[in-house]
Amino acid sequence: MTIDRERMTQSTADEKAIVQNYFNTTGFDRWRRIYGTDQVSKVQADIRKGHQQTIDTVLAWLKADASLKGKLICDAGCGVGSLSIPLAQLGARVYASDISEKMVAEARDRAAAQLNGHHELILSVSDLEALRGQYHIVICLDVLIHYPDNQMAGMLAHLSSLAMERLILSFAPKTPKYTLLKKIGEFFPGASKATRAYLHSEEFIVEILGNLGWRIERNAMTKTRFYFSRLLEAVPAK
Template identity: 30%
Template sequence: MSSYAATRDRVEEYFDRSATRVWERLTSDAPVSGIRATVRAGRDRMRDLMLAQLPSDLRGARVLDAGCGTGAMAVELAIRGADVVAVDISPALIGIARERMPTDLAGRIDWVAGDMLDATSGGFDHAVAMDSLIYYSAPDVAALLGRAAERVNGKFVFTLPPRTPALMAMWRMGKMFPRSDRSPIMVPQNALDVAHSLRAANIPGALSEIERVKSGFYISTAMVFEGGVA
């Protein structure tokens, strides 16, 4: 099994069996602890930043939300007028997203449980992937961007955890735990890592680093990939 597939399966098991209730609460309006409040605030800021990379009017556009979680990004895209395909590896999170979808958006969002690309069909005008690529190596991220470039005409906006001393220390500590006790471990990296992997795989396109969001225990970098751009 490839490293991507093995990591994807660990992510599915973690969110479906261990973290569903945590993420349901974190992504709601329910009160949370101080630490989780910083994560919630950071994710809200990151969502706004990613949406700012796309047109404000998405009427007539088909947009992929790759790793949609409980659906907040998909809902915002649909409000802008997009026809959204929202896919997540966790059926449990997809179930929560369906329940939370505003009734006036019925028919505008297609909720799909499965691999972020294999479970979808057809082409897209844009794609977003908020904190859903953070568990993968740079070569795996590059390969996924290459696959997406064949079907995404415009921007692929995504996030990666930056290679900071604090995150590198957490990454090393996480690898010390027995495999059975591990949650999926973020893989800190930077734009150069992914750009190098794209070149090594002969995947054409333009990769841009947009902005880093840091809010307490939340730290992530927004990036944009446009495939086939010279």
């Protein structure tokens, strides 16, 4: 048992290092362009469209309920700031982090161009496991794809411990169709894709959240040709 746990810990560390290296090297320019406005390939433009739809859905949910002014929000895995910056523009106090130093640097550049000194946005380099603090809302978009099922309960428990009012997550749904597409290389296309992509069943994620004391308030599915993402909003069950 001890040997198995040590192997799992080492495997987790190795995979995290691969993800970090990828988004600091070959993957950085690819995803910076996808999350930007530069001309990209048709596949990348389709992924950009899907990602933006997920961002827009989250913003619509949050704006529909109440003012975000003064709300403390954790954007876990912020990338280039696609969600963090508009949240700050809406008056939220945003703590945003990403495992990639280059992604965070790009987010700082974009924030400097789009925000002024009246907005509260703190950006830092951190993996999900190292996040600490208490936030009204914790959001983690397009990051859980890097975590296999055997790590999901622990990761969701950690994110849950940071959230006081709301937890918003996205993940690649595990269905027969998407599993097949992934196997034949159509689910995450592109020669520069160098990290593993894990699919998760919605029932599995919902069960974990339920055991942690959350209930699903809203859900949405974003589907484009090359981008598939299930979005869940969870609130305390009591």
